[in-house]
Amino acid sequence: MQRTLTTAGLGDKETLLIKSYLSLLSGKTREPWAFRDSGPVDACIAVPGLDAGKALTIRYGGDGELRLNAPLRVAAVIAVLDQASACLGAAKSAAAPAAATAAASVAAPAAPATRGDGRGTLAECLRSRRDDETVLRLSDGRARVEADFVAGRYRSSAPLLAQHATAADWHRDDAPAPVTAVEGALTWLMWMAGVGEARVQPGVYRLRRWPDFGALPHRPEFVRLAALFARQATSPGAAAAAAAVPVPEVEAFLGGCLMAGYAGSEGALAAPPPRPVATLDDGVRGLLGRIRRRLGL
Amino acid sequence: MMTTARKIVFAGSMGAGKTTSIAALSEIPPVTTEAVNHDRALFDKDTTTVALDYGEFTLDDGSRIQLIGTPGQLRFDFMWRVLANGALGVILLVDNSRPAPLDDVREYLRHFRDFAEGARLVIGVGRTESHPQPTVDAYADLLAGEALLLPVLSVDVRRRDDVLMMVHVLLSQLEACA
Numbered sequence: 144m145q146r147t148l149t150t151a152g153l154g155d156k157e158t159l160l161i162k163s164y165l166s167l168l169s170g171k172t173r174e175p176w177a178f179r180d181s182g183p184v185d186a187c188i189a190v191p192g193l194d195a196g197k198a199l200t201i202r203y204g205g206d207g208e209l210r211l212n213a214p215l216r217v218a219a220v221i222a223v224l225d226q227a228s229a230c231l232g233a234a235k236s237a238a239a240p241a242a243a244t245a246a247a248s249v250a251a252p253a254a255p256a257t258r259g260d261g262r263g264t265l266a267e268c269l270r271s272r273r274d275d276e277t278v279l280r281l282s283d284g285r286a287r288v289e290a291d292f293v294a295g296r297y298r299s300s301a302p303l304l305a306q307h308a309t310a311a312d313w314h315r316d317d318a319p320a321p322v323t324a325v326e327g328a329l330t331w332l333m334w335m336a337g338v339g340e341a342r343v344q345p346g347v348y349r350l351r352r353w354p355d356f357g358a359l360p361h362r363p364e365f366v367r368l369a370a371l372f373a374r375q376a377t378s379p380g381a382a383a384a385a386a387a388v389p390v391p392e393v394e395a396f397l398g399g400c401l402m403a404g405y406a407g408s409e410g411a412l413a414a415p416p417p418r419p420v421a422t423l424d425d426g427v428r429g430l431l432g433r434i435r436r437r438l439g440l
Numbered sequence: 441m442m443t444t445a446r447k448i449v450f451a452g453s454m455g456a457g458k459t460t461s462i463a464a465l466s467e468i469p470p471v472t473t474e475a476v477n478h479d480r481a482l483f484d485k486d487t488t489t490v491a492l493d494y495g496e497f498t499l500d501d502g503s504r505i506q507l508i509g510t511p512g513q514l515r516f517d518f519m520w521r522v523l524a525n526g527a528l529g530v531i532l533l534v535d536n537s538r539p540a541p542l543d544d545v546r547e548y549l550r551h552f553r554d555f556a557e558g559a560r561l562v563i564g565v566g567r568t569e570s571h572p573q574p575t576v577d578a579y580a581d582l583l584a585g586e587a588l589l590l591p592v593l594s595v596d597v598r599r600r601d602d603v604l605m606m607v608h609v610l611l612s613q614l615e616a617c618a
Contacts, residue, residue, distance in 0.1 A: 144569075350589065351589075352577075352580040352583075352589065352592075353580070353589070353590065353591035353592060353593075355576045355592065355593055355594055356591070356593055356605060356609065357564070357565075357576075357593035357594035357595045357602065357605065358576070358594050363608070366605075366608055366612045367612045367615065367616070369591070369609075369612070370559075370609075370612035370613045370615065370616035370617075371616050373559070373589050373613075373616070374559070374616045374617055427614070428615075430446065430499075430503075430528075431611050431614055431615055433499040433500055433501060433503075434499065434505060434607075434611060435608075435611060436499075436500065437497055437498075437499050437505075438465070438497075438604060438607060439604075440604060440607065440608045
């Protein structure tokens with residue numbers, strides 16, 4: 144699905160740069176984007192104080208759910224357009240309501256649920272769902288979320304919900320999400336909430352199924368971690384050592400997996416550490432490394 | 441100088457995107473063995489691969505990685521294992537718009553069982569935007585039923601990054617299991 148974009152209040156040079164980037168970005172963004180000088184558009188890059196109308200607002204040089212700052216760098220433009228795609232419905236994940244079945248069977252909590260007053264992070268509130276609750280309506284005072292665990296869909300008033308996920312003031316709120324809510328597959332919401340929280344209790348974890356890295360935002364290290372956790376039950380520390388990535392990166396990956404039901408706890412006992420990459424047969428290790436270098440992976 | 445060659449196999453039904461995937465990675469124009477498609481009832485395209493697709497790229501030590509695409513039609517299934525013999529791994533491409541894509545996967549898993557059990561196989565599901573059913577989860581359920589834990593990714597092989605992602609996943613599996 145092609146998305147359309149315009150600018151409001153930007154200088155001619157910035158607008159020309161945005162147009163140039165869009166013409167170069169074919170195939171590099173999750174969805175194709177085209178620039179429109181006029182008419183209805185999906186998103187608008189606007190300076191602070193200017194209203195983008197019905198379009199999703201990407202703030203230029205200010206605060207906001209989605210924002211770009213000077214100097215405009217192509218990587219930042221790609222990232223914000225992909226975020227905008229997710230906000231606008233994440234065509235891939237939004238097209239498959241049943242893709243959220245994994246989220247509907249969320250794994251056992253890996254971290255405490257909400258505090259005594261019922262407040263906590265978005266992930267904690269989602270995890271606090273009782274079995275008889277098919278719909279959760281949550282708010283942090285600014286954003287509202289309605290998670291439908293039967294339909295496998297969520298609606299949110301916040302275009303970029305993940306930025307709110309770590310706020311600790313989420314709580315149940317029976318007010319329905321607004322009509323203009325962003326919609327998406329529940330798996331995406333659970334994944335993003337879990338990755339954003341990145342808190343995992345000590346223990347040993349194992350992948351139960353692979354995350355769909357074709358649809359879920361991820362960092363390259365997540366793929367290597369998925370392979371490790373698919374191979375055997377592993378602790379975050381052991382996985383970090385084996386994959387040579389920081390522990391918080393492992394916890395972010397596990398946080399997303401646990402929330403979306405892709406991984407589960409295998410208990411608190413220490414499992415044998417996975418064979419570190421350094422013990423790979425030299426020939427195989429060298430070959431795989433050369434392939435990665437050749438393909439830029 | 442003698443050079444060695446290893447290969448990555450792209451398997452999947454007719455029209456799943458094997459030739460496109462190889463073209464995305466190959467440093468030479470892919471060699472294809474196309475013939476007139478007489479199975480238009482199954483897939484409406486003019487030609488189809490009857491023997492194999494071939495592409496390659498060269499590594500910094502001079503060795504080559506061969507990219508082999510298997511013929512998509514079931515009647516050529518005797519070639520699948522021959523072509524996959526000695527491969528680093530298999531990237532199985534699935535066309536979600538086909539009548540029974542889950543059955544397609546079952547059939548390919550039967551032929552590539554050793555690759556699947558050795559975690560040297562990645563499944564890329566295409567056309568999920570226009571054909572959202574079966575879902576990626578349905579494929580994962582199928583695999584779980586066969587006691588397999590393999591990556592299933594929704595992809596669009598027209599995007600090179602998606603093809604690279606499948607290779608990245610395959611290499612990560614190999615690194616974890618080697």
